[in-house]
Amino acid sequence: MKKTTAGIAAKTIGVALMTAILLGAGAVEGGSYRHEEVISKLISVDGAKHLVIESLSGDIIITGEEGREVIELKIVKTVRAEDEESARKIAESMGVVVTRPEGMIKIETHYPKKGKVKKSIFSIWFERGQSMSISMTLAVPAGLIIDTASASGDIEVIRMLADVAASTASGDVIIRHIDGDVAANVASGDIEVEEVTGNIALSSAAGDIVGRNIEGDAEITVATGKTELTSIGGALELSTYTGDAVVDGVGGVIYEGISGSARFVDVRGAVDASAASGDLNFRVAPEGLYDYSITTSSGNVVLRFLTVMEDGYILKAATTSGEISARLPITVTKVDRNRIAGIVRDGRAKIFLETSGGNITIEEPEE
Numbered sequence: 001m002k003k004t005t006a007g008i009a010a011k012t013i014g015v016a017l018m019t020a021i022l023l024g025a026g027a028v029e030g031g032s033y034r035h036e037e038v039i040s041k042l043i044s045v046d047g048a049k050h051l052v053i054e055s056l057s058g059d060i061i062i063t064g065e066e067g068r069e070v071i072e073l074k075i076v077k078t079v080r081a082e083d084e085e086s087a088r089k090i091a092e093s094m095g096v097v098v099t100r101p102e103g104m105i106k107i108e109t110h111y112p113k114k115g116k117v118k119k120s121i122f123s124i125w126f127e128r129g130q131s132m133s134i135s136m137t138l139a140v141p142a143g144l145i146i147d148t149a150s151a152s153g154d155i156e157v158i159r160m161l162a163d164v165a166a167s168t169a170s171g172d173v174i175i176r177h178i179d180g181d182v183a184a185n186v187a188s189g190d191i192e193v194e195e196v197t198g199n200i201a202l203s204s205a206a207g208d209i210v211g212r213n214i215e216g217d218a219e220i221t222v223a224t225g226k227t228e229l230t231s232i233g234g235a236l237e238l239s240t241y242t243g244d245a246v247v248d249g250v251g252g253v254i255y256e257g258i259s260g261s262a263r264f265v266d267v268r269g270a271v272d273a274s275a276a277s278g279d280l281n282f283r284v285a286p287e288g289l290y291d292y293s294i295t296t297s298s299g300n301v302v303l304r305f306l307t308v309m310e311d312g313y314i315l316k317a318a319t320t321s322g323e324i325s326a327r328l329p330i331t332v333t334k335v336d337r338n339r340i341a342g343i344v345r346d347g348r349a350k351i352f353l354e355t356s357g358g359n360i361t362i363e364e365p366e367e
Contacts, residue, residue: 035079035087043071043098043105045141050104053148056111058135059171060150064142064160071105072139079132090132109134145180154189163198172207181216190225199234208243218250235269238262244278252290255280261299266306275299279358291350300358303351308364312345317353317360328364 051071053060058076077094081087093112098105111132135153140146142161154171157164160180166173167185174192175182181198184191190207193200199216202209208225211218217234220227227238227245235252238245245262247253252269255262261279264271270290273280279299284292285306291313294301300322317324318339326340334341344364353360 032080032082033084033087035081035084035091037077037091039075039077039095041073041075041096041098043073043107045070045105045144046100048100048103048105048144050145050147051140052104052106053136053138053146054106054108055134055136055148055150055153056109057131057152058109058133058150059154060135060148060156061137062146062148062155062157062160063139064144064158065139066142066161068139068141071141073107074137076135076137077132078135094132094134096134096136107136109136253282289349293350293352295352295354296358297355298357299355301353301355301360303353303362305364309349310345311348312343313349313351314341314343314347315351315353315362316341317351317362319354319358319360320356322355322357322359324360326362328362 075096077091079087079090081090090112095110097108097110100106133153142159144160145162146157146160146164148155148157148166150168150171152170153168155166155168156174157166158176160178163180164175164178165183166175168189169187170189171186172189173184173186175184176194178196181200182193182196183201184193186204186207188206189204190209191202191204192210193202193214194212197215199218200211200214201219202211203221204225205223206225209220209222209227211229211232213231215233218229218232218236220236220238222243223241225243227240227243229236229247230249232247232250236247236250237254240257240260242259244260245257247264249266250264250268253264253267253271253273255273257275257278259277262273262275263281265283267282267284268287271282271284271292271294273282273294275296277298278296280294280296281302282294283304283306286309289309289311292303294303315330317326320338324338324340328344330342330344332340332342353362
């Protein structure tokens with residue numbers, strides 16, 4: 001897919017179209033009042049190549065459209081307050097601000113400040129636990145670079161022809177069909193990324209990460225949560241603190257885990273993997289001559305070749321309290337109950353397998 005130039009020439013429409021619709025509001029649980037307004041705007045691109053969105057609270061949905069020359073923005077202001085008057089006054093002070101730093105368009109949400117609204121409204125706000133949010137839905141030229149951040153809310157970006165960056169302190173991130181690089185960061189929430197032509201860099205402090213059909217490299221960091229990756233065209237660097245990982249289809253692997261098991265299938269490149277606690281299971285189909293180092297302090301180590309590495313390798317495997325199973329054409333140079341060393345075929349690569357408390361298995365397909 002060929003990238004388009006970000007910032008297609010457009011007529012200066014500015015923010016000409018603005019339609020406010022007041023949706024139904026009424027008494028809800030606890031006697032609080034829910035008020036909602038929908039506002040639509042058209043924003044000219046005027047040669048900008050970069051779209052930045054910053055939000056305090058509310059979901060953000062961005063869809064790229066090839067051939068589009070303006071940004072269509074719909075915002076939904078939602079307020080819960082003690083009564084209708086309070087809710088409407090708060091909503092009047094909420095909105096978005098559009099600015100144009102050099103080469104970009106910046107959209108920021110703004111909320112009422114305490115000094116700008118009658119004290120009674122804010123005393124109700126803080127004492128009664130009322131809430132306010134601004135959600136945004138945007139249709140944008142597909143060639144814009146996207147950089148979006150929210151303190152609280154989900155983010156979804158689809159069908160862009162340029163790089164995408166998204167971050168939220170609390171919420172989920174979904175990014176799909178991107179012709180470029182992707183970066184996503186979540187403090188509390190899940191990340192799902194799919195169909196990306198470039199590289200991805202994803203991190204979550206508390207939440208799961210799912211990645212599918214990534215043509216480039218992947219850099220993944222998970223503090224607490226599961227990792228599921230499928231069809232990574234390049235290399236993978238994966239770091240986990242607590243949680244299991246499953247990877248199906250990848251180039252080379254660098255893995256570091258603290259607590260949790262990891263399973264890798266169809267690994268085409270080199271492996272450097274270590275874990276403090278957990279099983280490490282690799283099924284490799286080397287597309288060249290690669291080294292493998294797989295170690296864990298507590299857990300089993302499994303290395304199975306799906307295809308034979310013709311030039312062979314030097315093998316060293318050791319376990320403190322476990323057994324070693326080696327099913328391969330090896331010339332043994334050293335062996336005892338907890339250790340084996342030897343040469344397979346020409347011995348041009350190196351394999352090192354080690355666990356303190358677990359078994360080791362290394363196998364090649366039968367000829």
